[in-house]
Amino acid sequence: MDNDAAKGTARERLAERRAREDRRARRRRTLGIAVGAVAVLAVVGAAATTVLVRGGGEAAAPQGETAPLTRQPDGSVVMARPGVIAPVLEIYEDFQCPACKAMEDATGATIKQLAAEGEVKVVYRPFSLFRALPEPISGNSLRALNASLCAPAxxxxxxxxxxxxxxxxxxxxGFENADLIAWGRQVGITGGDFASCVTGGARKAQIDQANDHAARNGVRSTPWLALDGRKLERDAVYTPGGLxxxxxxxxR
Incomplete structure (x- = not known):
């Protein structure tokens, strides 16, 4: 092999080796970019999940104990940290109301958490919206309301x-007296006073007060949530973030 041929072969081998090194370097860069992209996507995904949870996709479970509860003379129940007097969230509901159950499922935990955090004073005002409807709706509504008024704070x-x-x-x-009493025992309400209160319909006077209060305040449907006297729109009733x-x- 002459010198020119040898030099040409050496140059070719060098060029091929450099080409292989370039290909390996490109593959390493591509792999690094892909790994980085996956990491970024993971961070973005986590952030998106956080926004979903905070912004209204899921109700956050209350942490620790709920705020103290006290029953008012009119039968309403206040849930608030000591010293918290505003803002005031009033909740008008009927235990036989399917929309009220939907609200409880969607934002009940958020309401408890806000009160536990000292962000709001909650006043539960259950009443019998369905009292004038035919049976069995009216009876279900009244029996459940009476039993709730019999329950200790x-x-x-x-x-x-x-x-x-x-x-x-x-x-x-539904809401038969025997079931209402049994459910009370299951949540820790013991003693004969509760049972006799349930079966005797002992809270009729407070039921009338609750119904009159709702009527005076223009409550025409349930659930009806009023914040400092102003009715909340649907987004604030049914989404944790909106509430x-x-x-x-x-x-503010």
Missing amino acids: DKWLAYHDRLFAEQGPETAR REAVERAA
């Missing part, structure tokens, strides 16, 4: 939640 919230969990169809007789935003706006 420290067990009332658990009983309230249980009533909505046990809500049956509007077309069937929290409304409360924060009222506080």
Whole structure:
């Protein structure tokens, strides 16, 4: 092999080696970009999930204990941290109302959490919207409301939640006295006073007060949530993010 041929072969080998090195370098860069992209997507995905949870996709479970509860003379129940007097969220609901159950499922935990955080004073005002309707709806509504008024304040919230969990169809007789008493025992309401209060319809006077209060305040449907006296729109009733935003706006 002459010198020119040898030099040409050496140059070709060098060029080929450089080409292989360039290809390997490009592959490493491509792999690095892909890994980085996956990492970025993971971060973005986590951020998106956080926004979803905070912004209204899911109700956040209340952390720790709920705010203290006290029953008022008119039968309403206040849930608030000591010293929290505003803003005031009033909740008008009927235990036989399917839309009220839907609201409880969607934002009930958020309401409890906001009160526990000291962000709002909550006043539960259950009443019997369906009292004038035919049976079995009217009877279901009245029996459940009477039982809720019989429940002691420290067990009332658990009983309230249980009533909505046990809500049956509007077309069937439900909230039977025996069941109402049994559910009370299951949430820690013991003693004969509760049972006799339920079976005797002992809270008729407070039922009348609750119904009159709702009528005076223009409540025409349930659920009806009023924040500092102003009825909340649907987004604030049925989405955790919307409700929290409304409360924060009222506080400002």
